[in-house]
Amino acid sequence: MLRTRRVLACTALLLVTQASFAQPPRTVFLEDLTWTELRDQLQAGKTTILIPIGGTEQSGPYVALGKHNARVKILSQRIAEGLGNALVAPVIAYVPEGGTAPTSSHMRFPGTITVPDEVFKKTLESAANSFKVHGFKNIVFLGDHGGYQKDVQQVVAQLNKSWGATAQALVPPVYYATSSDGYAQILRQHGIRDDEIGTHAGLADTALLLAVAPQMVRQDAMRSGAKPGLADGVYGGDPHRATAELGQLGVDAIVTKTIQSLKANTAAH
Numbered sequence: 001m002l003r004t005r006r007v008l009a010c011t012a013l014l015l016v017t018q019a020s021f022a023q024p025p026r027t028v029f030l031e032d033l034t035w036t037e038l039r040d041q042l043q044a045g046k047t048t049i050l051i052p053i054g055g056t057e058q059s060g061p062y063v064a065l066g067k068h069n070a071r072v073k074i075l076s077q078r079i080a081e082g083l084g085n086a087l088v089a090p091v092i093a094y095v096p097e098g099g100t101a102p103t104s105s106h107m108r109f110p111g112t113i114t115v116p117d118e119v120f121k122k123t124l125e126s127a128a129n130s131f132k133v134h135g136f137k138n139i140v141f142l143g144d145h146g147g148y149q150k151d152v153q154q155v156v157a158q159l160n161k162s163w164g165a166t167a168q169a170l171v172p173p174v175y176y177a178t179s180s181d182g183y184a185q186i187l188r189q190h191g192i193r194d195d196e197i198g199t200h201a202g203l204a205d206t207a208l209l210l211a212v213a214p215q216m217v218r219q220d221a222m223r224s225g226a227k228p229g230l231a232d233g234v235y236g237g238d239p240h241r242a243t244a245e246l247g248q249l250g251v252d253a254i255v256t257k258t259i260q261s262l263k264a265n266t267a268a269h
Contacts, residue, residue, distance in 0.1 A: 202237015
């Protein structure tokens with residue numbers, strides 16, 4: 001009798017395990033799917049693809065070089081989950097960051113990676129055309145960095161001109177606007193000063209990263225060190241009072257407003 005029960009239990013466990021392996025992964029990340037799983041999701045109506053654009057650059061002494069890549073991936077995941085009909089492409093981590101001879105902008109700091117504007121734009125164009133060929137109807141660029149916003153807009157205009165009504169390329173202005181000026185306004189409402197907020201690697205940048213990838217912020221050094229400045233790669237800000245709670249305010253605003261914008265746009269299209 002005991003042996004029979006053991007056999008039945010093992011059989012039941014085997015059936016459950018087989019069923020779990022038969023189910024496609026519950027993910028919005030394209031790179032985690034097989035091509036047949038992607039085909040099935042396209043046929044089921046997931047015809048919006050988000051292309052996260054990050055950047056590999058210095059962000060002061062307390063924030064890891066992959067800040068933009070980590071942030072835009074997680075924000076894109078939450079936006080896709082909120083939309084319900086979207087998937088997320090691999091993050092584009094190689095973007096224009098300044099010159100190499102002589103070095104300029106963030107290229108003055110070790111670890112920053114740059115590519116020419118034309119190479120960057122061709123990469124975006126090629127990725128978008130790849131997704132269109134495979135059946136995506138809404139190709140959405142989400143750029144986390146201010147330096148290449150005009151490049152992305154130019155690519156979107158060119159794609160829509162060549163595609164006509166067969167598909168649409170989008171770059172929702174609300175995504176970057178909410179993560180920059182919009183988030184700064186939220187922080188002011190919570191008693192944060194402009195000289196703390198900053199435009200790069202200050203409190204705003206650091207708090208957003210603390211909310212989505214806290215392991216990328218060197219918090220002990222940040223809270224005990226002196227206020228960083230331009231020579232450290234921090235532009236007009238002070239990260240000392242940055243917290244994940246403040247960052248979550250920005251994350252929630254970015255995700256909510258971008259979802260609203262994309263739902264309205266794709267419905268109209």
